[in-house]
Amino acid sequence: MKNLKIFNTFSGKKENFIPLDPNHIKIYACGPTVYNYAHIGNARMAVVFDTLVRVLRYTYPKVTYVSNITDIDDKIIDAANDLNVPINEITQKYTDIYNEDMSKLLVKAPDIQPKATEYISEMIELIEDLISKNHAYEKNGHVLFHVPSYENYGKLSKRNRDEQIAGSRVEVAPFKKDPADFVLWKPSNNEQPGWDSPWGYGRPGWHTECSAMSEKTLGLPFDIHGGGRDLTFPHHENEIAQSCCSSADASDPKSYVNYWMHNGFVTVNGEKMSKSLGNISLVKDLAEDNHGEVIRLSLLSSHYRQALDWNDKVIHQAKKLLDKLYKLLEDLKAVESSEINESSQDFIVPLLDDLNTPGLLANLNKMINEFKTISDKELPEFKSKLLLATDLIGICQEDYLDWFDNGKVDIDTSKIDALILERLNAKKNKDFDKADAIRQQLLEMSIEIKDTESGTDWTVKV
Numbered sequence: 001m002k003n004l005k006i007f008n009t010f011s012g013k014k015e016n017f018i019p020l021d022p023n024h025i026k027i028y029a030c031g032p033t034v035y036n037y038a039h040i041g042n043a044r045m046a047v048v049f050d051t052l053v054r055v056l057r058y059t060y061p062k063v064t065y066v067s068n069i070t071d072i073d074d075k076i077i078d079a080a081n082d083l084n085v086p087i088n089e090i091t092q093k094y095t096d097i098y099n100e101d102m103s104k105l106l107v108k109a110p111d112i113q114p115k116a117t118e119y120i121s122e123m124i125e126l127i128e129d130l131i132s133k134n135h136a137y138e139k140n141g142h143v144l145f146h147v148p149s150y151e152n153y154g155k156l157s158k159r160n161r162d163e164q165i166a167g168s169r170v171e172v173a174p175f176k177k178d179p180a181d182f183v184l185w186k187p188s189n190n191e192q193p194g195w196d197s198p199w200g201y202g203r204p205g206w207h208t209e210c211s212a213m214s215e216k217t218l219g220l221p222f223d224i225h226g227g228g229r230d231l232t233f234p235h236h237e238n239e240i241a242q243s244c245c246s247s248a249d250a251s252d253p254k255s256y257v258n259y260w261m262h263n264g265f266v267t268v269n270g271e272k273m274s275k276s277l278g279n280i281s282l283v284k285d286l287a288e289d290n291h292g293e294v295i296r297l298s299l300l301s302s303h304y305r306q307a308l309d310w311n312d313k314v315i316h317q318a319k320k321l322l323d324k325l326y327k328l329l330e331d332l333k334a335v336e337s338s339e340i341n342e343s344s345q346d347f348i349v350p351l352l353d354d355l356n357t358p359g360l361l362a363n364l365n366k367m368i369n370e371f372k373t374i375s376d377k378e379l380p381e382f383k384s385k386l387l388l389a390t391d392l393i394g395i396c397q398e399d400y401l402d403w404f405d406n407g408k409v410d411i412d413t414s415k416i417d418a419l420i421l422e423r424l425n426a427k428k429n430k431d432f433d434k435a436d437a438i439r440q441q442l443l444e445m446s447i448e449i450k451d452t453e454s455g456t457d458w459t460v461k462v
Contacts, residue, residue, distance in 0.1 A: 004059060004352045006224075007305060009232060009260040010156050010253065014354055019223055020258060025056050025063045026222035028214045028257075030231055031113070033070040034094035035079040038101045040281040040299070040310050041266045041273060045228050047296050047394075048263045048304040048355070050107040052226070054392050055351050066217045067110040068210060069095050071117050072203055077192055087193055091115075101283040104292035105299075106394040114213045116204070120195050122212040123204045126246050127184045127197075135245040139175040141187035141200050147180040150241045152253050156260060157233035164233075182238055184208050207238035211246075214239075220248050225257040232262055264307045281310055293395050294319045300357040300393055316450060316457060321361065322395065322403075323460040324368050327413060328386065330400040331371065337387055338380035347385040351392055360389055404460065416447055420456050423449075 004017040019025050029049040032042050049067070056063045070076075071091040080087045099109065127143050130136035135149045147153050147164070154164055164180045183205035188194030194201045204212075214222065220243065227236065240253050248255035265272070268279040286295055297318040302308040350359025367386060374382050390396035423438040442449055442458070449458045 004055070005354050006259055006261060007354050009262050012158070015259070017223075017259065019060065020221060023061055025060050025224075026218045027053065027056070027063065027065050027224040027226065028210075028218060028222060029065075029067045029110075029225070030210060030227035030235070031067040031069050031110075032094075032098050033073050033075060034091045034098060035073070035076040036094060037282045037284055038098045039273065040268075040283065040286065040295075041228065042098070043102070043105060043283050043295065044266050044299045044304075044308065045226075045263055046102050046107045047105055047299045049226050049261075050102075051300065051351075051357065051393055052224075052261070052355055053108070054394065055355065058392060059352075064112070064218065065110045066112045066114065066214065068213050069098075069113060069115045070206065070209060071095065071115045072193060072209075073206060081191075097284070101287065104287050105283070105296045106292055106397055107296075112217050114217055116209040116213065119209070119212050119216060120204065122216050123208045124185075124195075124197050126208065126212050126215075126242065127204075129246040130184065130242065133245060135241075135250075136184055137177065138199050141202060142173075142175065142183055143185040143199055144176060144181040145184055145238070145241060145245075146177055147182070147241070148178055150245055150250060152244070152250075153180075153237065153241050155253060156237050156240055159233055159237075182207060182234065184242070207235055207242060210235070211239050211242040215243060215247055221255055221258060223257075224259045224261060226261040226263075229262040229264055232260075236260065263304045264302075267307060267309045269311050270309055290315060290319070291322075293322055293397070297322060297393075297395050301361065303358055304355055313452070316459060319459045320457055321365070324413065325364065325386075325390065325396050326398070326400045326403040328368055328371060329396060330404075332379065332383045332386070333400070335379045335383050337383040340384055340388060341381065343381060344385045344388055348389055348392060357393060360393060364389060416442065416445070416458060420449065420458065424456065 005014050006017050007014045027049070029045065031046075032038060046067075049065075053063060053065045069091075072087075076087060076090055080090045083090070095115075103109075127136060130145065131138065131143065134146075136143055136145050154160065161180075185197060185199055185202050185204055185208070187200055187202040192203070194203045214225070225236065225239075240256055243256040244250050244253055267273065268281055271277055271279060273280050283295070294315060295318075298310070298314045299308065301314055301318060308314075347363055348360060350356040350363065353359065364386075367382070371382075386396075419438050419442055423435045426432070426434040426438065439449060446460055447458050448460075449456050
């Protein structure tokens with residue numbers, strides 16, 4: 001079987017994945033800050049790394065996957081103040097909702113889901129260590145990491161000195177030794193949550209949290225650290241600085257993490273999601289109108305490193321493909337799948353090439369088209385390929401009868417295609433009454449059609 005290849009953000013190129021321990025793969029992905037409902041951008045990260053973990057579990061004997069919950073943050077404090085409720089009420093509510101939403105998308109729970117507030121002592125120890133090694137300093141109740149003390153700062157994001165300062169999310173405060181220095185610990189007033197520390201009552205900086213949680217749950221170094229592209233700088237850059245200058249090796253960024261992976265942004269109808277545009281797509285709303293597998297497949301329809309535009313066409317295409325795959329499973333119901341062999345493994349090679357889900361979907365579409373030409377002798381292996389591929393990307397996990405509303409919908413793809421062709425010819429001949437009649441006939445068969453620039457698509461209406 002071919003080796004897994006992943007694009008390492010740190011090196012800026014695709015590399016063969018060489019595990020630190022082939023018997024135990026360790027991966028960490030930054031989870032949500034829980035002060036509101038999960039949106040489709042949060043879901044993309046969760047689905048992408050869930051798929052990666054599925055591939056890793058297929059390839060290696062043991063995988064430990066950690067994805068955290070940020071449950072202390074200024075945004076959370078603001079949300080609690082706005083609603084006049086305790087912070088833990090906010091964080092517990094939205095943690096539960098996030099996990100429920102991800103479950104709908106067939107995202108398996110991580111092996112460990114640490115909460116930031118459970119690791120405060122570890123964060124304090126990390127900060128004390130950085131101070132003792134002259135990488136951090138205390139000023140006005142704040143503790144800050146001194147960026148010039150770490151010579152490898154900027155290697156992950158490929159940012160120069162000016163870009164580091166301009167792109168930083170942290171305040172350029174007068175008490176900083178350097179404008180790029182970032183907060184490890186900040187003071188809290190009586191109205192804000194906090195913990196006792198050597199620097200007074202306060203709370204950790206956001207970046208401190210993931211360094212402490214990843215080290216505590218996985219040890220250093222570990223294999224893969226992931227998250228959305230927007231976390232590359234400053235969050236992940238700061239994590240490297242903190243961890244390498246404390247517990248790991250300041251001269252070697254790989255002493256913290258071996259490979260860095262980042263998924264691309266999600267836009268909505270070609271525009272960036274924002275409150276001002278009112279186009280934030282929440283998972284809970286999408287799940288009211290779409291099956292979780294449709295949302296999941298839509299998120300996997302583009303390569304994870306590329307931007308994904310969320311629109312009706314993407315959803316429609318995902319639903320159409322799932323209908324066809326479930327129909328294929330129905331047609332194969334009497335076939336016993338064979339053992340996984342080299343041919344079956346070759347079929348999923350796109351997933352081993354930097355998680356190329358569009359490549360695997362192309363293979364699945366090819367299977368659908370080739371099904372009627374497959375001999376009875378070939379069907380067991382054919383089915384094993386189908387089951388392996390769909391399991392690895394987390395789709396077709398329903399019974400086909402449930403998918404088609406307990407068998408109420410009878411799908412005959414050849415008949416559907418013939419009617420669509422007949423309708424097309426009718427439109428060419430300007431026989432629009434006949435075209436409308438065929439559309440109605442298809443609707444009565446629970447088939448919805450949509451005319452596009454590339455032709456006529458159909459999905460099952462249940």
